[in-house]
Amino acid sequence: MIRYAISEAELIELIKSEKPSWMGRAKKRIQNYIDAGGYTDDSDFWGEIKQVYITLQYEKCAYCETKLQGAVLASKVHEVEHYRPKSEVKAWPNHNVDHWKKFKPAWATGTASNTGYYKLAYHPLNYAIACTRCNSTLKSSYFPIRGNRDTQNGDPAKMLDESALLLYPVSMTDPDDPQDIITFDGVLAVPTHSAGPAYERAVTNIEFFQLNHEDLTSRRAQEIINLWIAMETANSTDASTAAKKIATRVIASLCSPRSQFTSCINSFQRLYNEDRTEAESIVDILVDALPD
Template structure:
């Protein structure tokens, strides 16, 4: 997970450029929800500004960093995700769900809410683009927090008291940069800190989004192998100048925010620079696991 840094002012400017009438209509819709005391309809129009977030996030899922190819012809693979659920909040972890049945955190994760964050249903800082896996299958209507739930607030900037456990990588609204919370050991997402709120937040995100599930680690493995080969070529005494130039370009591409699994690639690049022997050992294990 990486941060897509943008100010609220600049984000609104992009929305106005994409759909000039959207912000005004959004404010009217929120007023209707406030009058009703909750989210009341499903005639939504947040999809009209989906492209803003697709472009901002380089066509990647906000949570697992999978590249969602096809911003124009296959935009349905990009789902508009409400960071704080708009109509209800379910208690988490749900031990009836297989992938969370054995996860019992030692920290509070918040209570359920029948109304949800209806005042944020059309707030630009409550959106992100996510894949179906992370949004529909996992995120659903869950939103774990350490503090007290503040469903009556209409401004994310004033909601830090909730101590949200899920990271929000879009904009600078979240005080934590995801790469300061979660790092990688090979293909595995791990907490960057060993204790405290940052550790708890890392573990929650890793468990919540199943960031170490095989459907992600197998794809990260291929990226790491490609990165290893490029770094070896770039530093080889036997490679030509042209080969080293190509390898350097590949390294830059794999570690670029526009590529998938950027955070994992950055972590492996740091390991390679600090401890090439350990990096080689990890790649050896990954290569052994490749299907033949």
């Protein structure tokens, strides 16, 4: 997970450029919800500004960093995710769900609420683009917090007292940069800190989004192997000038925020530069695990 730094004002300008009438209509819709005392199932129109977030996030899922290719011809793979659920909030972890059945955090994760964050249903800083896996399958209407739930607030910037456990990578609203909270040991997401709120937040995100599930680690493995080959070529005394030039460009591409699994790849690049022997041992393990 990486941060997509943008101010609220800049984001609003992008939305206005994409759909000039959207902000005005959003304000009226929120007022309707306020008058009704909660979210009402009207025809939604947040999908009209989906492209703003697709572009901002380089077509990547906000949470697992999978590249969601096909913004034009397959835009349905990009789901507009409400960071704070709009209609209800379910208690988490749900021990009836297999992948969370054994997870019992030692820290508070908040209670359920029949009232969602309806005042944020059309707030630009409550959106992100996510894959179906992370949004529909995992995120659903869960929103774990350490503090008291504040469903009556209409400004995400004034809701820090909730102590949200899930990271919000769009803008600078979240005080934590995801890459300061979660790092990688090879293909595995691990907490950067060993204790405290940052540790708890990292573990929550890793467990919540199942960041170490094989469906992600297998794809990260291939990207790490590709990076290893490119770095070895770039640093080889035997490689031709042309080969080194290509390898350097491949490294830049793989480590770019535009590529998938940027955080994992950047972590491996740092390891390679600091301890090549350890990096090689990780690659050996990953290559041995490749399917025949």
